[in-house]
Amino acid sequence: MSLYDVKELLEKYKSGTCTPEELKALESWYETWRHPEAEDVEWKEEEELAQELLADFSDYRRRKEALFRTGSSRQTWWRAAAVILPILGIGALLWLSRPGNTDQAKPLLAVSPDNPEGRRFILLPDSSTVVLQKGSSLIYPEKFKGGKREVTLTGEAYFDIHQQKDQPFVIHSGKVVTTVLGTAFNIRAYPEQESVTVTVTRGKVKIEEEKSRKLLGILTPDQQIIYNNDELAETRPVKAMEEVAWVKQGLDFISVPFEEIARQLGDRYQVKISFANPELKNCRIRATFEGTESLEKVLLILCTVRDATYTIDGDEVIISGDGCADEN
Numbered sequence: 001m002s003l004y005d006v007k008e009l010l011e012k013y014k015s016g017t018c019t020p021e022e023l024k025a026l027e028s029w030y031e032t033w034r035h036p037e038a039e040d041v042e043w044k045e046e047e048e049l050a051q052e053l054l055a056d057f058s059d060y061r062r063r064k065e066a067l068f069r070t071g072s073s074r075q076t077w078w079r080a081a082a083v084i085l086p087i088l089g090i091g092a093l094l095w096l097s098r099p100g101n102t103d104q105a106k107p108l109l110a111v112s113p114d115n116p117e118g119r120r121f122i123l124l125p126d127s128s129t130v131v132l133q134k135g136s137s138l139i140y141p142e143k144f145k146g147g148k149r150e151v152t153l154t155g156e157a158y159f160d161i162h163q164q165k166d167q168p169f170v171i172h173s174g175k176v177v178t179t180v181l182g183t184a185f186n187i188r189a190y191p192e193q194e195s196v197t198v199t200v201t202r203g204k205v206k207i208e209e210e211k212s213r214k215l216l217g218i219l220t221p222d223q224q225i226i227y228n229n230d231e232l233a234e235t236r237p238v239k240a241m242e243e244v245a246w247v248k249q250g251l252d253f254i255s256v257p258f259e260e261i262a263r264q265l266g267d268r269y270q271v272k273i274s275f276a277n278p279e280l281k282n283c284r285i286r287a288t289f290e291g292t293e294s295l296e297k298v299l300l301i302l303c304t305v306r307d308a309t310y311t312i313d314g315d316e317v318i319i320s321g322d323g324c325a326d327e328n
Contacts, residue, residue, distance in 0.1 A: 006026070009022050009025065009026055010026070108139070108140055108141070108142060119131055119132065119133060119134060119246075119247075119249065120132040120270075121268045121269045121270060122138060122140075122269075122270060123269050123270055123271050123295055123315060124140055124144075124149075124151075124162075125140075125141070125142060125143045125144055125314070126144055126149055126162050126164060126167075126169075127162045127294075127295070127296055127312055128149075128159065128160060128161045128162040128169065128294070129159075129160045129269065129294040129295050129296075130157050130158070130159050130160075131157060131158040131247045131292075132155070132156075132157050133155055133156035133157060133246060135155055136153070136154060136155025136156050136157055137153075137154045137155060138151055138152070138153055138154075138157060139151060139152040140152075144167065147166075147167065147168075148167055148168050148169070148170050149164070149167055149168070149169045149170065150170045150171075150172065151169075151170070151171055151172070152171075152172045152173070153171055153172070153173040153187055153189060154173070154174075154189065154190075154191065155188075155189065155190055156186070156187065156188040156189070156190065156246075157186070157187055158184070158185075158186045158244055158247040158292065159171065159180075159183075159184065159185055159186075159187070160184045160292070160293070160294040161180050161181070161182050161183055161184070161203075162182060162294070162296070163181055163182020164181070164182070165181055168180065168181055169181070169182075171187060172210065173187050173189035173196055174189040174191065174196050174210070175196055175209060175210050175211075175227060176189065176196040176198070176207060176208070176209065176210060176216070176227055177207070177208045177209070177210050177213070178198055178205055178206070178207055178208075179205070179206045179208070180203065180204070180205050180206070181203075181204075182203060183200065183202050183203020183204060183205055184200075184201045184202040184203060184292070185198060185199060185200045185201060185202075185203070185205050185219075186198070186199045186201070186240075186243065186244045186247070194228050194229045195226050195227060195228040195229070196226070196227045197224060197225070197226050197227075198219065198224065198225050199223075199224040199238060199240050199243045199244060200219040200220060200221055200222070200223055200224070200240060201221060201222075201240040201241060201244060201292075202221055203220075203221070204218060204219065204220055205218070205219045206218050207219065207225050207227070207233075209227070209231070216233040217233060217235045219235070221240060222237055222238060222239065222240045223235060223236070223237060223238065223240075224236055224237075224238040224240070224243065241292075244292065247291060247292050248290050248291040248292060249268075249291040250288070250289060250290055250291045251264065251268075251287075251288070251289040251291065251298075252288050252289075253285055253286060253287045253288070254286055255284045255285075255286055256284060256285060256286075257281060257282060257283070257284055257285075258275070258280055258281055258282070258283045258284070258285055258302075258306065258319075259275075259281035259282070261285060261302065262274075262275070262281075262319070265295070265298065265299075269295045270315065271295065271312075271315045271316065271317050272315060272316050272317065273317040273318075273319065274316070274317070274318055274319070275318075275319050275320075276318055276319065276320040276321075277320065277321060277322065277323045278323070279322075279323020279324060280306070280308060280319060280320075280321055280322075280323045280324070281323075282323065282324045283306050283323065283324035284324070285302060285305055285306065286305075287301060287302060287305060289301075295312075295317075296312070299312075299317065299319075303319065303321070306321060306324075307321060307322065308320060308321030308322075309321060
């Protein structure tokens with residue numbers, strides 16, 4: 001494979017059209033040209049181009065590996081994500097190279113398994129929550145820095161965004177950019193589909209075209225916009241909660257110990273919940289949730305019922321308050 005073939009493959013990779021076979025060929029080329037003396041590779045006048053391509057692809061490999069540098073508690077999850085990372089890696093690289101992202105922390109990658117029960121609840125660094133539809137992915141940083149909070153979505157997700165007036169939340173999803181301050185909405189943006197659909201359940205959302213940043217519309221509750229490949233945007237009224245019915249996975253607690261509730265919430269929102277006072281674990285609670293609520297809203301209701309308080313630090317939650325006698 002000539003260096004010019006390699007250059008063409010790198011361009012295809014960056015544009016998202018590189019096949020797994022072509023990616024394998026790039027990996028093989030990299031290993032060969034990285035040690036030219038071992039394979040007696042002829043550099044000659046093409047050395048400058050080869051060095052440029054090596055640096056380009058080496059940078060890709062370094063960034064790909066950075067996606068997996070997480071705490072030991074998440075190692076199993078990242079091993080599972082590695083199986084499908086070659087498919088999603090394009091989006092990760094585009095996110096990394098997006099202008100203005102140089103001040104963001106290294107990205108994480110959340111993937112929802114492609115099975116009927118594959119919905120994944122994600123707690124973002126700003127306490128916003130996301131429900132990923134099966135087979136979808138979300139790229140987001142460890143910590144939001146700078147003037148805005150940016151993520152990249154492939155597939156479908158329901159967002160409940162924590163309000164921060166000085167730091168708007170921006171979602172890149174295919175051909176569309178969605179900007180909000182604090183609101184709840186659903187985005188459907190599958191690569192194989194011809195349109196991107198945004199539906200608002202609460203608050204106000206601004207929708208723009210990704211490349212030109214042309215304003216497509218400003219949505220309020222029970223409004224939906226559909227933007228297709230013909231660059232036509234249609235805004236229409238809908239019953240938003242019916243449109244996002246897939247998100248609902250209700251929680252019905254009837255005299256359930258706080259400890260068991262904390263375990264279920266921990267699994268759902270991917271957080272670790274502990275009690276400052278161990279006797280709180282015995283407190284029995286009666287509460288019902290639809291499944292679209294943010295973690296903070298659920299915690300607020302539960303803690304109000306038990307006259308307790310909570311704090312959130314990253315993916316750790318501590319609940320404080322007076323305990324209850326063991327009611328078992």
